[in-house]
Amino acid sequence: GAVVSQHPSWVICKSGTSVKIECRSLDFQATTMFWYRQFPKQSLMLMATSNEGSKATYEQGVEKDKFLINHASLTLSTLTVTSAHPEDSSFYICSASSDRNEKLFFGSGTQLSVL
């Protein structure tokens, strides 16, 4: 199946710094990518829909100025957690597909730990 690569797999940062997570579709073009967050022992929570060449659409309760999403090309979307705080520590997962009617493929996730 299609491959979605997510980098880094894990990151530790100091409180107040910003962290960028990359999501790449390796063998297909993705006009839309999705970003999820998952806390321990909880389900995935959809954060935002990333659209190539346009602004991301954020789910209710997700701060757009806190979680900056850029989808500059058909194969790359980035999520930047700005001024990270310990409560932002979580597992972040991206997903993508080649078409809105196709199944989603997920990245392997990024574990963010903010000290």
Next chain:
Amino acid sequence: DAKTTQPTSMDCAEGRAANLPCNHSTISGNEYVYWYRQIHSQGPQYIIHGLKNNETNEMASLIITEDRKSSTLILPHATLRDTAVYYCIAQGDEYGNKLVFGAGTILRVKS
């Protein structure tokens, strides 16, 4: 999106069939039933999806009741590697492929 209800957890003996139920009694006519699974600390993995008819692929079978109010995912010969959280999602195509995950079922395959 139709709400789905799944048991919190299930156990299955290695080598036996694992049958995971899902209720989606409010599902509408254009909503598909998707199944994904998530092994610990990894991203979710697509398993199978269907609309009305039963579906089978190399991973699993999906049995959807005639009234479409419930479905069952069948892993024919469960292995220890199938231990994971299994998510059943009912999603209409008006949302494209945006998926909203519920709590899922923790499947433990035991030797």
